[in-house]
Amino acid sequence: MQEASARRAADARVAALSGSRVWQVVFLGTSLTLICAGLIHMTAFVLTSETGTRALSMDFRVFWSAARLALAGEPLAVFDNARLAAEHGVDTRDWMPWTYPPGYLLLILPFGAMPFAWAFLLSTLVSLLLIAWALRSFTPGAPAVWLALCLAPAYIPAILIGQNSILWLAGLVAALAALRDGRWLLAGVFIGCLTLKPQLGVMVAVALVGAGLWRSILAASLTALVLAALPTLALGPEYWPLLLERLGEQSERLVRSIETLTLMVGPYYLLTLLGLASQTALWVQFGLSALCAVFVFLLWRSRAAGFDAKAAGLLLAILLSAPYLWYYEAALMAVAGLFLLRAGVLGASLPHLGLLLLLWLGAAPQAVNVFLKFGDGRYLGAMIITPVLLASLALLLSHLLAAGRGASQTAAS
Incomplete structure (x- = not known):
């Protein structure tokens, strides 16, 4: 999907982001990520070594x-919140349900054979190793950029609570x-695996249809079918009605309590924060999601748009279209910044570098604020992240329109 010359030009843009100042920024950001990761894992080992403490108060306790x-x-007991709470023994009155398909339960099965702290550490290491592996082909000759994205501050929220956003992003x-690289079947297999956390994958399907990548669609569909059917045989068909019931209940609870969910960072939460009624804000979000779908379809259908621009547009659309976007899912922002850089949408100007920095940081300030309390977390989350995403999308659209005009003028002459 990308010519060799376009790939070399994109690689050169990434490689140009080097020098001592870049390394200094990378050192500071990645050090922050490592410090946060080290502290939370050390805390897990220390606290769970104490008698009676089985797990930490974080999302990973549900997986474990x-x-x-x-x-x-x-x-099937995973759908019984009381049984889950009794197993981890932390914040037993909190609403922390299991909302994943059976394939994901089988995937994380080995964690159940380990103590909480070791399972949590393994989950983090596997996620970071896989994202580091996946990013290599997009950062050749740019070790600073590769390192910056392997340990991006945007990953901090996911690391601190043991969420699976980094794994999904990988x-x-x-x-x-x-x-x-034109490896359509392999791409489909990877995309099929993303259905283990399906709520972020709708725009990926739209992109495949827009580009007419039918072999990838077939491979993704077969992979998703296998990942649903085989675990169902192992866990029982009763799993699916219980999952659908729990998802409906989860959705209703989120709509009712959206104003209080200060760790939401998407447009829907921002609109409620600005005073819009929850149901009205939700309809606006649905409209935005529909626009994102149209945008992704047309972008991936276009022959004029470059591959990196398509990838950047897809990532931005995923984030803007999700009705319930939690701060740990802002991990995708760092990689969106990479593709905007590769596409030439972001350059070396100060405003562009500032936007790139904000994308790299993601929701890290909000996550750190949970512990340090240096401000109102709501204004460090949705008030910053949604405008950053919209500004990035506006720059991408401007870039695509300019490229389209240039191509038209060239053809006319």
Whole structure:
């Protein structure tokens, strides 16, 4: 999907982001990521070594306790919040449900055989190693950029609570690398694996349809089918009705309590923060999601748009179209910045570098603020992230229109 000359030009733009100042910024940002990761994992080992403390108050406790229940031969008990809470023993009155398909439960099954701290550490290491592997082909000759994206501050929220956003992002980047190289079936397999966390994958399907990548669509569909059917055989068909029931309940709770969910960062939450009624804001979000789908379809259908611009547009559309965008999902912003840089949308000007920095940081300031309390977290999240995403999309659209006019003038002459 990308000619050799366009690929070399994109690689050169990334490689140009070097020098001592760049390395200084990279050192500061990646050090922050490592410090946060080190502190949370050290805390996990220290606290769980104490008698009676089984897990930490974080999202990973749900994954760990679900894996333990499944290993104990009770996979359907993952939909019983009381059983999950009894297994991890932390914040037992909190609403922290299991909302994943059966394939993901089988994937994390090994975590249930480990103590919480070791399972949490392994999850983090695997996620970071996979994103580092996936990013290699997009950062050749640019070690500073590669390192910056391997340990981007935007990953801090996911690391601190043990979420799976980095793992999902690694799968998406691997799929994009395969698409760029024309490895349609492999790309489809990677995309099919993304259905283990399906809520962010709608725009990926739209992109494939827009580009007419039917072999990738077939491979993705077959992979998704296998990842749904085989685990269902192992866990039982009763899994799906329970999952659908839990997803409906989760959606209703989110709509009712959206104004209080200060770790949301998407347009829907921003609109409610600005005073719009929850139901009205949700309809506006649905409209924005529809516009994002049209944009992705046309972008990936276009022969004039370059591959990196398509990848950047897809990532931005994923983030802007998600009705419930949590701060840990802002991990995708760092890679969106990479593709905007590769596409030539972001250059070396100070405003562009500032926007690139904000994309790289993602929701890290909001995550750090949870512990340091240096401001109102709402204004460090949605008030910053949604405008940054919209500004990035506006620059991308401007770039695409300028490229289109240039191509038309060249053809006319």
